[in-house]
Amino acid sequence: PSIRKFFAGGVCRTDVQLPGKIVVITGANTGIGKETARELARRGKSLHFHVHRAAPPAFLTARVYIACRDVLKGESAASEIRADTKNSQVLVRKLDLSDTKSIRAFAEGFLAEEKQLHILINNAGVMMCPYSKTADGFETHLGVNHLGHFLLTHLLLERLKESAPARVVNLSSVVHIAGKIxxxxxxxxxxxxxxxxxCHSKLANVLFTRELAKKLQGTGVTTYSVHPGIVRSELVRHSFLMCLLWRLFSPFLKSAREGAQTSLHCALAEGLEPLSGKYFSDCKRAWVSPRARNNQTAERLWAVSCELLGIQWK
Ligand SMILES: NC(=O)C1=CN([C@@H]2O[C@H](COP(=O)(O)OP(=O)(O)OC[C@H]3O[C@@H](n4cnc5c(N)ncnc54)[C@H](OP(=O)(O)O)[C@@H]3O)[C@@H](O)[C@H]2O)C=CC1
Ligand SMILES: CC1=C(/C=C/C(C)=C/C=C/C(C)=C/C=O)C(C)(C)CCC1
Structure with a gap:
């Protein structure tokens, strides 16, 4: 058990509850995102729930939006989470990050539906895809992992500001170290x-977080980037070798639930505001590569991303 505990890594220990809060999490139909959504859906201020094992009233829990590209997969995850947490407010909306039309349609629908947004978790990701381009002609890793979330955050930012204190959590990875813009x-x-x-796209996630924090100073919205650990999930699906490695070393990898801990910490823990823009691993601040600390690269990436997406974001 102590070896297992070592590999499980950091645990989010805060008991912050989320009555009436609104959460959006991308790619939450499986893996780390699904376990993050499950825990956030559980966080309601309801003694009633624990004592009577009954469904808590809506205003006592968070409303969690699972934003995913396959609504059927999303519904299956949502019904599992609803049954598990007794929170009926786990909702599924279509969001395909490889198509800016879909991102705009999601944001438009969400903004019409909800007057507040307290937590945005940019979790979805793809890894090691054969060369391909998104609907808008972006290389898939850059397009989905970075540009898709960049646009989504841009479109939802006013709502986050209006709901402050609010947080944006961006899933990056330790492999950002090997990345270069x-x-x-x-x-x-x-x-x-x-x-x-x-790796390049995960470096972009760290640089985006850093620059976003600067632009959000004084707004009450803070942002963090996260390395979740090396986690057993479907992320390796495009690589035969990685699938094999993942199977072989399975006992030493984090479960998706363990992998969700740092995202939960950055979304929930009290007193993190002074660390806005920073990178976390195992529920604490972690070292980032020199390239991830380069303000010039961060500023240039921001400008180029706006240009590629045809948006103005000062
Ligand atoms: N697993 C690990 O070891 C590590 C993971 N990470 C990061 O953690 C995050 C979560 O990964 P993990 O849970 O492991 O991976 P999974 O592959 O299990 O989950 C990824 C999620 O992203 C969704 N997704 C992929 N492409 C799109 C798209 N175009 N539009 C919308 N959603 C999309 C997937 O949807 P669908 O099911 O439909 O494909 C799925 O829900 C990623 O950002 C990853 O880079 C970082 C370091 C290590
Ligand atoms: C060499 C080696 C491993 C491979 C590590 C790799 C390949 C890590 C990849 C990390 C990824 C993909 C991060 C995602 O963002 C294992 C399986 C840990 C077991 C111990 C030996």
């Missing part, structure tokens, strides 16, 4: 490696 070939048309393409 190749401005001369952002779409990987000259040279492409599916492993490095993922």
């Amino acid at each position: 190749r401005f001369h070939d952002l779409q990987g048309e000259k040279r492409y490696s599916r492993g490095f393409a993922y």
Whole structure:
């Protein structure tokens, strides 16, 4: 058990509850996102719930939006979470991050539906895909992992500000260390490696978080990037070798629930505001590579991302 505990890593120990709070989490139909959604849906200020094992009244729990590309998969995860947590307010909405039309449609629907947004978790991600492009012509890792979430955050930001204190959590990875922002070939048309393409996009997540924190100073909205640990999930689905490694070393990898702890910590823990823009692993602040600390790269990536998406975001 002590070896297992070692590999499980940090645990989110805060008991902050979320009565009446609104949460959006991308890619929450499986893996780390689903376990994050489950725990957030459980956080309601309801003695009634614990004592009577009954469904708590809506205003006592969080409303959790599972934003995913496959609504059927989303519904199956949502009904499991609803049954498990007795929170009926776990809702599924369509969001395909590889298509800016879908991102805009999701944001439009959400903004019409909800007057508040307290927690946005940019969790969805793809890894090691063979070369491909999104509907808008972006290389898939950059398009889904970085640009998709960049646009989504932009579209939801006013609602977050109006609901402050609010938080944005961006799932990155320790492999950002191997990443580089190749401005001369952002779409990987000259040279492409599916492993490095993922690393580049995860570096972009850290740089985005850093720059976003600067722009949000004084608004009451804070943001954090996260390495969840090496987690047993479907992320490795595009690589035979990684699937094999994941199976072989399965006992030493984190479960999705263990992998959700740092996202939960950054979404919930009290007193994190002074650390806005920082990178976390195992529920504490962690080291980032020199490239992830470069303000010039962060600013340039921000400007280029706005240009690619055709948005103005000062
Ligand atoms: N697992 C690990 O070891 C690590 C994971 N991470 C990061 O954690 C995050 C969660 O990964 P994890 O749970 O492991 O992976 P999973 O593959 O289990 O889950 C990824 C989720 O993202 C969704 N997704 C993929 N593409 C899109 C898209 N175009 N639009 C909307 N949703 C999409 C998937 O949907 P669908 O089911 O439909 O494919 C799925 O719900 C990722 O950002 C990943 O980079 C970081 C470090 C390590
Ligand atoms: C060498 C090796 C491993 C491979 C590690 C790898 C390949 C990590 C990849 C991390 C990823 C994909 C992070 C996602 O963001 C294991 C399986 C831990 C077991 C011990 C030996």
